[in-house]
Amino acid sequence: MSLAAQIGHIAQRSVVRTLRQPANTVFPIVFPMALLAVTSAGLSAATEIPGFPTDSFLAFFLAFPFIQGALFATMNAGTDLARDVQTGFLNRLALTPMRGAALIAGQLGGIALMGLVQAIFYLSIGLAFGVRLESGVPGAVVLLSLATLIAIAFGALGAFFALRTGSSESVQGLFPLLFVLLFLSSMNLPRELIETDWFRTVATLNPVSYLIEGVRSLIITGWDVQALALAFGIGSAIAVLAIAAAAWALGLRMTRT
Amino acid sequence: MREEHGIEAEGLVRTFKGDIRAVDGIDLTVAPGEIYGFLGPNGAGKSTTVHMLTTLLPPTSGTARVAGYDIVKEGPKVRSAIGAALQEAALDGLLTGREHIRLQTALHGLPRRERPARADELLSRVGLTQAADRKVNGYSGGMKRRLDLALALAHRPAILFLDEPTTGLDPQSRTALWQEVARLAKDDGVTVFLTTQYLEEADVLADRVGIIDHGRIVAEGTPAALKAEIGRPTVEAIPRDGADPAEVARILERFGEPTGASPKGIAVRLERGAQQLAEVVRALDSAGLEVEHLQLHAPSLDDVFLAKTGRSLEGAAEEAEEGQG
Structure with a gap:
């Protein structure tokens, strides 16, 4: 069986598992939308700040759900994989001719698909509530690609932790840490408008800021090549490093001869 | 296949x-x-x-x-x-x-x-x-x-x-x-x-x-x-109240050497195997000795484990659990 076919089967299982766990589909949809509604209503006055890049806080904040959804994907992917280690299902897969690469790629394929579906939903909600996508239809395609890349990057991170620890509890323990990274980014304000020095420094050092800014640029700016290059570059770097780490951890976990 | x-x-x-x-x-x-x-x-x-x-x-x-x-x-x-x-x-x-x-x-x-x-x-x-x-x-x-x-x-x-x-x-x-x-x-x-x-x-x-x-x-x-390899079966008898245990033991020992038994029981390893059970019953009956319980115990794999390791399989499992705990 070809590697692509193996990836397809593992990806299919990943999607089926996700769809059969309502918490894994409902929370990544509802929670970011609830936060979007609350924050965009509560902080709408921020658009009055001189230099704020748009007069719609909803449009400004719409980038947030894409990143938060990806974080949920991290947890789901990681938890599922850790459960496979715990239940011995990984050993069952290891006894088949399946290649290790197929396991990681298949798992990430499933995450990418779910990430894409989530992103389409977030974008549709934004458009339905009057957000105008400055980059147009081609921008929507790029935005969905970036959202998928981010889901893969965080998903690979989750896969790495799952394979390294073999514990779904440990993977879930990672969530608050990633959530802190999200809140210490430029999610609420453009970096140049953050007045507190340490916060601005942290947000500047935080790679999540650049992922958010890439998504945001397509919504409120149009085609900002620098923001997109940074977002795709950082997203790809995280994805490559995390996939390499996950492959290394899989090698340690799956010691078949 | x-x-x-x-x-x-x-x-x-x-x-x-x-x-x-x-x-x-x-x-x-x-x-x-x-x-x-x-x-x-x-x-x-x-x-x-x-x-x-x-x-x-x-x-x-x-x-x-x-x-x-x-x-x-x-x-x-x-x-x-x-x-x-x-x-x-x-x-x-x-x-x-x-x-x-x-x-x-x-x-x-x-x-x-x-x-x-x-x-x-x-x-x-x-x-x-x-x-x-x-x-x-x-x-x-x-x-x-x-x-x-x-x-x-x-x-x-x-x-x-x-x-x-x-x-x-x-x-x-x-x-x-x-x-x-x-x-x-x-x-x-x-x-x-x-x-x-x-x-x-x-x-x-x-x-x-x-x-x-x-x-x-x-x-x-x-x-x-x-x-x-472990050997012959054993027969174990528990004398009924009133029956003299020493007399029961004397009868049983005509059929084989004494071996370990339950606290109230008397057991021997049968010299010629399980076919001697009927003779044991007849001998006890002839002597007028009544038994509460008479059991033929064929060697089991647990006996094999006991003979080879010095402990029973059940005991070894408990030992392993304690070791893990």
């Missing part, structure tokens, strides 16, 4: 951190079509041996060939020839039984058009046709074990490894699984390597038994030969 090769292991060793020798030099041979019972308490090294023979764990030293392939150098070939149901039923609770088989047959490379029929055949064989489209989370322990067995058979392996397949099962499920394993060996010529901590399972199912303790095989042979 019968293979020309079974399993051959020589000096198989596996150590873990802290210089723990989980498997300490195992030599064994399993003939094609044979059911080999690997009997031992928890922590004896059974599962580690299975993990090595199924290529999931590289040995620290020693060699083994499974289905004619080297477990270290030819892992993929070994895996294509074997099926395994490991200690815990390794299933995904969110998938249905049929989806499990579909995934397993696909990953083993069965042609797409053959997969539905193979799934139906396997589900029927393990009695899960009705439950095929239910999620595994709703299966009982016995159903999960049966599905696990079906998955191990998905690609028609010549050699089957079953690691404690009936642990935790009710007697009915256990018997059903034994029947299926016996049928696989008899009708399909599948070689079965079965680990168990149940004496009865090894006794009923296995053509040959290897008894493992502290990572070493301490005895090996057919159940009958192993028991015969």
